[in-house]
Amino acid sequence: MKKQIAILGGGPSAFLLAAFLDAKKFKITIYEKNKTVGRKFLVAGKGGFNLTHSEPTEQLIKRYTSNDFLDKALLHFTNTDFRNWLDQIGIPTYVGSSKRVYPKEGIKPIEVLSVILKHLKEKGVIIKYEHTFSDWDNHNNPIINNISLQTDYTIFSLGGGSWKVTGSDGSWLDTFSKKGIKTKPFQASNCGYKIDWSPNFIEKNEGIPLKNIAISCSAIIQKGEAVITRFGLEGNAIYGLSPQIREQLSSKSKATIFIDFKPSLTLEKVHSKIKSSTYRNTTQILKKELKLSAPKIDLLKISLPKDSYLNTASLAKNIKKFPLEIINMASIDEAISTVGGIDLTALSEHFELKKIPNQFCNGEMLDWDAPTGGYLLQACAATSVYLANYLNKNN
Structure with a gap:
């Protein structure tokens, strides 16, 4: 019998995680609070759609401020791996003069999102819209739309605190703090x-x-x-x-x-x-x-x-x-990204919450920082694939 995996949040981290989880082992459901998924992904695409950066991995890793916490994930799923996967599902890429990686000319952000969602649908991933996480019940089950969710594994991919218009408002931070999970306040990054x-x-x-x-x-x-x-x-x-x-x-x-x-x-x-x-x-x-x-x-x-x-x-x-x-x-809401969120000491090396077994956090929820130019999305992808492969191996 397949184990149940709930992924809370409908952004790139959720997509990559769902894409690399073994569908023969897991029934995978993404819960998104908005009426559509990938809103921040599309907004980011308006300013030049950097999917990753092409520089050598040993240099790329140095762009992140995370006290080496992300290194294993970034080595496990490199920028080359990311490009190869995108190409396999129908999104060819090229390296621009700035060494940033873009979708092949003519491919719009909405088309990239559509291809990814099509891939997830073909894999059997279910996406439920207008489903909002609010807290945990007394048994540490996540509460979504006032109903306790029974799952084998829960992965939080709730995003950072910038660009509230997309739904990535960081409102989950207080809920995690009240649960006794160590967090850090959000601060603006990559901003004016x-x-x-x-x-x-x-x-x-x-x-x-x-x-x-x-x-x-x-x-x-x-x-x-x-x-x-x-x-x-x-x-x-x-x-x-x-x-x-x-x-x-x-x-x-x-x-x-x-x-x-x-x-x-x-x-x-x-x-x-x-x-x-x-x-x-x-x-x-x-x-x-x-x-x-x-x-x-x-x-x-x-x-x-x-x-x-x-x-x-x-x-x-x-x-x-x-x-x-x-x-x-500039204010957090005007920033491209944020630093802060889940303190890295609150997680195991596999992104599992130390206070709540079988519940994980990934992507921009975590307290790491990186410049623009494809680095943000690369880390979201890398942490997601690293976690997916860990779960696949241990089930």
Whole structure:
């Protein structure tokens, strides 16, 4: 007789778990509180549908802040494994110039979701909509729509705390805390960071990207670009520094980042180009010799004292290490992802809750962090497949 598995939540973690569970051993049911599944999956696809990242596994693992907790899962189901599986079910992928992995050109996010759901249906996975988890009964059975659910295994795939409009609101956190399960408050990650721009600068440069830059914080460096917004900065060059910025904001109520406007050149080379230029006007030198964009030049002009802007050594130093103070971060609901949730010490190495046997948590519910670019989805997939194979092997 098949054992009953209840998966609570209808996002990517739930899909991958259900896809890799052995349907000959288990009757698999996904319980989703909304009228449809995969809403956050589709919203994420609007900004560039990164399915995973193509960098070597040993480098990819270093992108996660989880104290090595995710390593076994990420090694068990690599980005190559993920791409191979997607291809097998009918979603071919390609590697973009940024090394991010996308569905083959022309395939929309809704089509990817449809293919995955079709695969699950063919496997016999049942999806029940408008079914909401609220608590546990006195026997530790999960309560869904005010009814205790009798299962052999329960897997919580309830998501993080960002993008409430999709249903991923993190409202489950208090319920788990009251149960005595160790949790951490949600914090925004991969979000915009507040900078007190001068009015003149923001009026001229709002919405313009700072391209081909490197941003550092606490000795961690992230290359890419960042968009100037009225709130501050956002984009891949700053998202990857979320852990370091959060730590400084928490300890000092402010954070300092440093922008390298010309990461392709050394400080010595920048200094040499300025000093040897035939142009007399400093702004012309920056524009013609160093190819700095208008927002970069404006930042230097507005922020530096006149004597520093006109001093070759000082100007070169600021081009390579321009300081900016961050005074806050965007709200959780505006963030792409969150950190916090189930404390990793509350789980076994196989993601089982130590307080409740045969109940597990996976995906973004767990307290780990990663930058955008396919890393978030890769970890959701990896934890799900690792858990599925553990259950398959032990039943």
